[in-house]
Amino acid sequence: MSDVIWTGFASVLTFQALALNLFGVVVGIIFGVIPGLSAATAIALFLPITFGMEPVVAIALMMGLYIGASSGGFIAAILLNIPGKPSAVATTFDGYPLARDGQAGRALGASVVFSFIGGLISMFAMLFIAPPLSDLAMRFGPIEYFAATFAALMLLGSLTGDSLVKGLLAGLIGLMLALVGSAPIDYTPRFDFGLYQLSEGFPQLAVLVGMFAITEVVKAARRDPTEDAARPLEFRMRGFGISLKETIQQMPNAIRSSVIGIFIGILPALGGTAASLVAYTAAKNASKEPQKFGKGSMHGLVASETANNAVIGGDMIPLLTLGIPGDVVTALLLGALTLHGLTPGPLLLKTHGDLLYAIFAALMIANAMMLVVQFFGIRVFVKLLVIKKYYLFPIIVAMCAVGAYSANNVAFDVVVFGAFGVVGFLLSFTGFPFAPVIVGFILGPLLEINLRRGLMLTDGNFLAFFQSPIALVFFATAALLVGATVRYRRRLARAAVEGDSASRY
Amino acid sequence: MNALTHWKDVISALVLIVVSIAMFFASNGLEAKTRMDIGPDFMPKLVAVLTLALSVVLLVQGLRRNRALRAAGKLPGQAGVPRQGDFLERHADWLSLLLIVAYTFAFEPLGYLVATACYLFLQFTVMAKADERRYLPFAVVAVAVSALSYYVFLRLFYVFLPVGLLG
Numbered sequence A: 001m002s003d004v005i006w007t008g009f010a011s012v013l014t015f016q017a018l019a020l021n022l023f024g025v026v027v028g029i030i031f032g033v034i035p036g037l038s039a040a041t042a043i044a045l046f047l048p049i050t051f052g053m054e055p056v057v058a059i060a061l062m063m064g065l066y067i068g069a070s071s072g073g074f075i076a077a078i079l080l081n082i083p084g085k086p087s088a089v090a091t092t093f094d095g096y097p098l099a100r101d102g103q104a105g106r107a108l109g110a111s112v113v114f115s116f117i118g119g120l121i122s123m124f125a126m127l128f129i130a131p132p133l134s135d136l137a138m139r140f141g142p143i144e145y146f147a148a149t150f151a152a153l154m155l156l157g158s159l160t161g162d163s164l165v166k167g168l169l170a171g172l173i174g175l176m177l178a179l180v181g182s183a184p185i186d187y188t189p190r191f192d193f194g195l196y197q198l199s200e201g202f203p204q205l206a207v208l209v210g211m212f213a214i215t216e217v218v219k220a221a222r223r224d225p226t227e228d229a230a231r232p233l234e235f236r237m238r239g240f241g242i243s244l245k246e247t248i249q250q251m252p253n254a255i256r257s258s259v260i261g262i263f264i265g266i267l268p269a270l271g272g273t274a275a276s277l278v279a280y281t282a283a284k285n286a287s288k289e290p291q292k293f294g295k296g297s298m299h300g301l302v303a304s305e306t307a308n309n310a311v312i313g314g315d316m317i318p319l320l321t322l323g324i325p326g327d328v329v330t331a332l333l334l335g336a337l338t339l340h341g342l343t344p345g346p347l348l349l350k351t352h353g354d355l356l357y358a359i360f361a362a363l364m365i366a367n368a369m370m371l372v373v374q375f376f377g378i379r380v381f382v383k384l385l386v387i388k389k390y391y392l393f394p395i396i397v398a399m400c401a402v403g404a405y406s407a408n409n410v411a412f413d414v415v416v417f418g419a420f421g422v423v424g425f426l427l428s429f430t431g432f433p434f435a436p437v438i439v440g441f442i443l444g445p446l447l448e449i450n451l452r453r454g455l456m457l458t459d460g461n462f463l464a465f466f467q468s469p470i471a472l473v474f475f476a477t478a479a480l481l482v483g484a485t486v487r488y489r490r491r492l493a494r495a496a497v498e499g500d501s502a503s504r505y
Numbered sequence B: 001m002n003a004l005t006h007w008k009d010v011i012s013a014l015v016l017i018v019v020s021i022a023m024f025f026a027s028n029g030l031e032a033k034t035r036m037d038i039g040p041d042f043m044p045k046l047v048a049v050l051t052l053a054l055s056v057v058l059l060v061q062g063l064r065r066n067r068a069l070r071a072a073g074k075l076p077g078q079a080g081v082p083r084q085g086d087f088l089e090r091h092a093d094w095l096s097l098l099l100i101v102a103y104t105f106a107f108e109p110l111g112y113l114v115a116t117a118c119y120l121f122l123q124f125t126v127m128a129k130a131d132e133r134r135y136l137p138f139a140v141v142a143v144a145v146s147a148l149s150y151y152v153f154l155r156l157f158y159v160f161l162p163v164g165l166l167g
Helices: A002-012 A015-033 A039-050 A055-071 A073-080 A086-138 A142-159 A164-179 A204-221 A225-229 A244-249 A251-266 A272-286 A298-322 A328-339 A353-386 A389-408 A411-429 A434-457 A462-467 A469-504 B003-027 B042-071 B092-106 B112-127 B135-157
Strands: none
Touching: A002 A015, A002 A055, A002 A353, A015 A039, A015 A055, A015 A073, A015 A353, A039 A055, A039 A204, A039 A328, A039 A389, A055 A073, A055 A086, A055 A298, A055 A328, A055 A353, A073 A086, A073 A353, A086 A244, A086 A251, A086 A272, A086 A298, A086 A353, A142 A164, A142 A298, A142 A434, A142 A462, A142 A469, A164 A434, A164 A469, A164 B003, A164 B042, A204 A328, A204 A389, A204 A411, A204 A434, A204 B092, A204 B112, A244 A251, A251 A272, A251 A298, A272 A298, A298 A328, A298 A353, A328 A434, A389 A411, A389 B092, A389 B112, A389 B135, A411 A434, A411 B092, A434 B042, A462 A469, B003 B042, B092 B112, B112 B135
């Protein structure tokens, strides 16, 4: 195995790939630090400029952006008590108390170090879990593939957002959008509204960029007065701010949090936010001093920051082995790989065996660069917290419009970009989660092809789908997790009602 | 916040019900070029039926919740932070969306340079607070960014952006 890993590193160790990897990490961190910008926007913005690149170079850039953007969220969490990213919510619990206590440097240093460690452990997990899983996926027929896709969408719909019905409807809206354009298998034109530009369906990039970038800008335009008043706390940092001894003492916690992050990353729908919250709770339960959590416990901070970066490796596993993205970032990465002729799916690692190792190498190098860049640049990144958004955000919109245009060099795609900004705004205004829409849109064609092929195999008998043991496992897992979520939400709702009435009487 | 907040679920459910019914009937016109039992109309019909069913659930949930709220006397005059500031500040979100849509339509007819410079200037103005609005720097940055990005995209990435009015 070691020789293929070296081949992977060798493919990334070119000047161009390394330079773009570093560029990606720096830009990614900037997007991670500024509240309101996300990894998804960073990747969507730079996706178009990878068109002309070699696949490996494009991967180096994308992985740099992914790692960088996943690690910047803690700065706002610690110094402003605002989670820069949703996945940094649990970081605010102990990070901000630590900073108020004059230990901001220590908290920032520990976050950098443990983001690195969480990422590192998860990348090795990816390297060892993906190949056997890919062997298993090779045996998938249309029925199993349909079951896997369906389960992923069900999970996304039921676990994201705060209403089961709306989550599932969001997935269906995504599937509807995917129906536009020629039908798979027989190429019958469908729902193109008489526009020849839609005969291939909505342009993927324009849809994704429009929904993300525009919605983020429109949300930022409606400013939050509390955010304006926020001033980052002062901090002093010597070295990494955290001693080697303390780092070693935190390792059991870090390993537990990484394992949680990796598993949550593999499951579709649940991402860094859930991982950091679960790891935080696990660390609290395992701690001898649980009363310190929430008041500036290093254990809590380490758990949160390790877990939300450990999601990265886990997230990549279903993408590379099944071609199923579990969240928006991986959906965009899927788009990026497809543009370079690398169609993710069960065959990807068989036909492009070196790809896994190139991705592994790109992630490892980006992770190391993240450590170095954060170490030397943290003072600069902190200044980004008070950047003037009214200059930055509009420029991002214009660059995204160019991106949407350059995919096919047609102005129609720019109009689609704007239209999906409106769609995204309406969805977020009415409280529909984004992730199921995006993943439904991307997976729609796959779901349809496999459903139709599967039904042809079974002469139109859907019940026969349950005779496949693998498919049954997927259906059962989806049903179990959806059932558990529904029960958990009922309990939360009941607790809220009881708490409400208790306070009133 | 306004009264619309409480009707979000009901309104979105109604819209989805209309869309799913329209989609179901539009799918009737789809015929496969080859004879197949499972044709191109299968998936749209399936999606339409599922959407219709879940939208009805959402509609009922929304109406029930509003009835409960009304019974508790909470529906009219909801609490919420009233929007502050001048006209641009109070409506910055809707105006931004409107500007972006206008920009995407102007992209080709006006050309990248003109459309982008105009969009950036107006968007800076809408996004900045009243005391941050400085029209001269906004204009300079808007023109500089569009010119520089045009040049970079053309020379570095070989993207030929629409020239429009300046063509």
